[in-house]
Amino acid sequence: MPASISKTFPALRVSGLSKRFDGAAAPVWSDVSFDIPHGQRVAIIGGNGAGKSTLLRCCMRLIDADSGIVYFGDQSVTGLRGNALSKARSRVGFIFQKHNLVSRLSVLTNVLHGGMAWARTPRMWFQGVAASEHRDYALHCLDQVKLGHLSKRQAGELSGGQSQRVAIARALMQKPSMIFADEPAASLDPQAGEDVMQVFSDLARDESLTLVFVTHHLEHALRYADRVLGLQDSRLSLDVPSNSLSAQQLRGMYE
Numbered sequence: 090m091p092a093s094i095s096k097t098f099p100a101l102r103v104s105g106l107s108k109r110f111d112g113a114a115a116p117v118w119s120d121v122s123f124d125i126p127h128g129q130r131v132a133i134i135g136g137n138g139a140g141k142s143t144l145l146r147c148c149m150r151l152i153d154a155d156s157g158i159v160y161f162g163d164q165s166v167t168g169l170r171g172n173a174l175s176k177a178r179s180r181v182g183f184i185f186q187k188h189n190l191v192s193r194l195s196v197l198t199n200v201l202h203g204g205m206a207w208a209r210t211p212r213m214w215f216q217g218v219a220a221s222e223h224r225d226y227a228l229h230c231l232d233q234v235k236l237g238h239l240s241k242r243q244a245g246e247l248s249g250g251q252s253q254r255v256a257i258a259r260a261l262m263q264k265p266s267m268i269f270a271d272e273p274a275a276s277l278d279p280q281a282g283e284d285v286m287q288v289f290s291d292l293a294r295d296e297s298l299t300l301v302f303v304t305h306h307l308e309h310a311l312r313y314a315d316r317v318l319g320l321q322d323s324r325l326s327l328d329v330p331s332n333s334l335s336a337q338q339l340r341g342m343y344e
């Protein structure tokens with residue numbers, strides 16, 4: 090199992106991050122810095138094209154920033170490659186708008202996939218899927234997203250909201266300390282979106298998970314985050330506790 094992120098340091102530290110895409114006249118954002126303590130739920134907001142997804146992707150190291158450093162706990166993940174990067178990422182769960190479940194496989198098998206990063210051969214993979222302790226843990230993860238009763242269902246038969254919750258259970262198989270979610274509710278109907286965000290919120294509370302999510306839904310930022318980061322005019326223009334966010338600040342973010 091992956092080592093957990095050191096609790097002496099913030100769960101995530103972003104220090105002086107800047108990013109400009111090739112050929113773009115201006116940077117997406119510059120000199121972005123913030124620390125996120127363990128167990129905090131943080132929403133990233135901003136207008137279209139403000140660079141929310143780019144910031145999350147740089148934190149995940151799916152793309153590289155031009156300058157600055159990203160730390161998971163006390164470890165700088167900037168510049169890591171290959172196995173070292175995979176090992177650092179194994180402590181973090183990623184959730185995207187598209188859940189990418191394998192539709193012809195059962196819900197349980199999809200969740201089991203999340204814990205199989207160590208399986209280097211098909212034989213190891215099959216042994217892992219068959220191991221009762223892994224199956225028990227996968228069922229526990231499904232219970233955490235309130236879908237234990239659907240473990241035998243084919244993934245392709247699920248609704249969008251159920252699929253996203255299975256994707257969260259799949260991420261939980263890694264026993265992550267931190268989850269990054271890029272618009273996890275964007276393609277869902279309002280009720281399914283609320284259910285997904287409630288699952289995240291309960292997990293953060295019950296499992297002390299650090300949660301960083303990008304959202305277009307301001308009500309999700311206010312209801313499910315402890316803190317709101319806002320991107321505007323190529324910089325981090327807002328960093329406030331969600332319960333102190335004023336209507337004026339919010340309006341200003343989208344002017």
Ligand SMILES: Nc1ncnc2c1ncn2[C@@H]1O[C@H](COP(=O)(O)OP(=O)(O)OP(=O)(O)O)[C@@H](O)[C@H]1O
Pocket residue numbers: 110111117135136137138139140141142143144
């Ligand atoms: N791979 C890329 N190559 C070039 N430009 C990119 C790339 N990805 C994003 N951009 C540009 O960077 C800017 C920020 O994009 P990003 O998707 O991060 O914004 P966002 O705030 O998440 O937007 P939205 O709310 O519309 O999803 C946009 O101008 C976008 O066109």
